Amino acid sequence: PQFFAQRPEMDGMVCADNILFLKTYRQLEALGRQDQFQDQGYMLKIDPIVHSVGHSERTGVQVESRLSTQWFVKMKPLAERALANQKTDDRVNFIPERFEHTFNQWMENVHDWVISRQLWWGHQIPAWYHKETGEMYVGMEAPADAENWVQDKDVLDTWFSSALWPFSTMGWPNTDAEDFKRYFPTTTLVTGYDIIFFWVSRMIFQSLEFTGKAPFRNVLLHGLIRDEQGRKMSKSLGNGIDPMDVVEKYGVDALRWFLVTGSTPGQDIRFSYKKMDASWNFINKIWNASRYVIMNLGDMPAPQLPDQSKWDLADRWILSRLNTTVKDVTTKFEKFEFGEAGRDLYNFIWNDFCDWYIEMTKEKLNNGTDEEKDATKNILGYVLDQTLKLIHPIMPFVTEKLWQAMPHDGQSIMVADYPVEHVELANQKAEGEMEDLIELIKAVRNIRNQAGAPMSSPVKMMIKVDDQAHAAVFNENRDYLDRFCHPSDLTIATEVDVPKLAMSGILAGATVYIPMAELVDLDEERARMEKEITKLEKEVARSTKKLGNEKFVNSAPEQVVAKERAKAEEWQQKLASAKERLASLQEG
Incomplete structure (x- = not known):
């Protein structure tokens, strides 16, 4: 409704939309004494009007703001202590590190914290009012003559209560409790980045206030699980997914694997x-x-x-x-x-x-x-x-x-x-030799696939090696080559007589040839080698440019630079072999 009232010091009627009037009226209304406005001649009339009223997004119930008395926690000294602690050995490590900036911003700009809530459940505010004198008492225990006192009906903010969790669950305030001495502070807290202020920061400053220590050493912050379109799951959108339905279809471990491997801290x-x-x-x-x-x-x-x-x-x-x-x-x-x-x-x-x-x-x-x-x-x-x-x-x-x-x-x-x-x-030597063997097998499979030759059909294979070390590896593992490549005849040497109609695979330190005159067109093989050379030239150019960058060479770790040099050498070898092969094809 819209209120119209007349004040003694004013002549005429005004729309009483000022805060003082509303507060007074609401207080009298709560006591059932709002008629006093009319009885004393201040209230002239009340006209109902239609206007927009906010509604709760969860319940659909009308929401209308009103002034009321609340309990606050003075935050400045608590926030200053939390910030100061981040500069000590007892600091809390945020993972990813960028979220420490979020924490610091909250603490640097924090306002006094409203800790009272008008709910029917929760930890009741430890404040009592004397029934006769109206005296207020705040303490850990109820007044001795409890029958003469009425406890405040408000309850503590949920985050106030849950912020006590790291130490209250360990026997605190008894700091000699075995659990408290053994488990507090805890090692790592895992939670979502969206409640850094609501929960994480409040655990930190309350723990420092009540125990003198940070509640944990690390805070691992994960992201939110959104739907396939990137939207936050909510009841209003109807896009929520019940994890139990997923478990029923795929099993718990499949869901755990998806969540672990599909996410990055903070994302x-x-x-x-x-x-x-x-x-x-x-x-x-x-x-x-x-x-x-x-x-x-x-x-x-x-x-x-x-x-x-x-x-x-x-x-x-x-x-x-x-x-x-x-x-x-x-x-x-x-x-x-x-x-x-x-x-x-x-x-x-x-x-x-x-x-x-x-x-x-x-x-x-x-x-x-x-x-x-x-x-x-x-x-x-x-x-x-x-x-x-x-x-x-x-x-x-x-x-x-x-x-x-x-x-x-x-x-x-x-x-x-x-x-x-x-x-x-x-055994780096064994890993390197096995990589050469696997690369050879993959090259043969790739050739067969391009030529349409099934793995079951025997083919003649010739492997031209650059050195005896590669020859030794391939010769000592002929059993594997027989099983995975199925050659009808196998030649491994530093020099081989390569037929003109043959497909080839270029490796680091070797080139494999498979004569397939009945399957391969010479022009197609030339075109394939030209494409291969173009690809290798791009890799060589990229690697050369990277190694020519003084900032990369001087700033990157030594092992990273060494690895890039080894890759560059490998690309150069493959490019040289490819050009040699193309030249032989063009001569034919």
Whole structure:
């Protein structure tokens, strides 16, 4: 309604939209005494009018602002102490670091905090009013003569109560409590970046006020989960997704894998059923690979690494790759880079272990000696055991199920020793040689694919190597070349008689040729080599430009510059081989 009132000192009627009048009227209205305005001649009339009134976005109930008495916390001294603490050894580390700026801005510009709420639930304000004198009392305990006092009906702000959580749950205010002495301060808080002020900052300044210490060492801030269009999930949009529905369809571990690998600290993530399918496929890959290993292990005891004299190139390579993965994943876990750690795990499990090593073990398990078979089984089991333990924090249920099904020592993978780096397993030479072998196999497969020649059809292969080191690697692993390349005749030498009608694959340190006159047109092969040369020239130019940048060479870590130089040399070698091949084709 619109109020019209007359004040004694004014002649005539005015629209009483001033704050003083409304406050007075509302107070009398709350006491049921609003008629006093009319009784004393101040209220002349009330005319109802139609106007816009705000509504709650959640409940649809009308919302109308009104003045009321509230309880406040004086924030300046609390904020100053929180800011000062960030300059000490007891500081709270924000991850990502940029959110510390957000925290500091809130503390530097903070206003006094309204801590009272008019709700029917919560911690009631510890204030009492004397029924007769109106005296106010605030304390930790109710007044002795409680029957003469009425407690304030307001309750504490939810964030006030929850900000006490880090220490109140540990037995505080009894600072001698065992839990308090052992667990406070906590190590890491994980929460969303949207409540840095509402919760994180309030835990920090209240903990400093009541205990003298910061509540935790680290704050890991993750983003929000949005829908596929990037919108925040809400009831009003109807785009919310029940996680239990996702779990029912894909399983808990698939959802956990998606959330871990699909996000970066402080960045929002878009939920996607397509990505959930990919997560499920990855777990299915792990499951099938584990079944293959477990099937071959049979009832043997828990796997143990055999003597190194029994390892071949594939064994040395996979153990070195496992060791590198353990080192990298552990480092990234400690830095809270869970997405990057997940990608390292994915590449090792899917590419190195499943696509290559498991396939290579089939040759040894089918055609090897009993001693070779026994060594291969133990290495297979060891790698699977370590891999399951490594990925267990992200996939606890699948890994427990698989680990219990394989030969193992211990009651549960959850309490088993976590994998650690073993320096003696690192073998850069084996990794380099295996990369050459894999690159050769991929080149042959690519040639077959371009020519339309199925892998089952034998083809003549000629490998021209740049040095005897590459020749030795390929000769010592002919069994793998036979299995993966299926050659009818294989030549490995520094000089080979290359037929004019042949397709080629250029590697670092070698070139593979496959005569396929009945499948390949000479003009098409020339065109393909010209495209290959163009691509290689771009790579050489890019690498040369990068190494010619003094800022990069002088500022980048030494190992990064060395790696770029090695890549540049590799591109130069491939380009030289490609030009040589094109020249021979043009002569023909």
